[in-house]
Amino acid sequence: MEAIMEKTTKEDQRIARTSVDRLRKASKKLSQRGDYTEITLQHSDQPLRLPNKAISLLSTIISNMAAGKSMAIILSDSSVGTQEAADYLDVSRPHVVRLLEKGEIPFSKAGTHRRIKVSDLVAYQKRMKATRRKQLNFLAQQAQELGLGYSNE
Numbered sequence: 186m187e188a189i190m191e192k193t194t195k196e197d198q199r200i201a202r203t204s205v206d207r208l209r210k211a212s213k214k215l216s217q218r219g220d221y222t223e224i225t226l227q228h229s230d231q232p233l234r235l236p237n238k239a240i241s242l243l244s245t246i247i248s249n250m251a252a253g254k255s256m257a258i259i260l261s262d263s264s265v266g267t268q269e270a271a272d273y274l275d276v277s278r279p280h281v282v283r284l285l286e287k288g289e290i291p292f293s294k295a296g297t298h299r300r301i302k303v304s305d306l307v308a309y310q311k312r313m314k315a316t317r318r319k320q321l322n323f324l325a326q327q328a329q330e331l332g333l334g335y336s337n338e
Contacts, residue, residue, distance in 0.1 A: 193250050208247050209248060219237070222237055261304050263302075264302050266300065267282055284309070291305045
């Protein structure tokens, strides 16, 4: 798996806090404009042309760093093993194996090892979140109809 996985240090967190709000505001403004933004880095006289999606991603990274969170960036066309998939989904490895065997998540085999495309893993996670949201809304609606004091908002 190609990923960047380093813990956010206290110094990283301190530096990120100093610019997170300005970057967040700039990112929102830029998303309403064209496809790219030109920036000039300190000690450089050549501007860089960056896609606005990259600026948005940078804003997300800096926000998480400011909060002291560590992140992993995984290429969408990468594939992972069952343990990495379990870590991503925050479930056990045997649970992932059961999901694979039931056909819930597509996979391929490399020898005896199961390989899962990250894009398939993300798609599964989105389906599960949508299903949970739908079920919670249904339960909240039932609770409202029964006068139990719950709302779905």
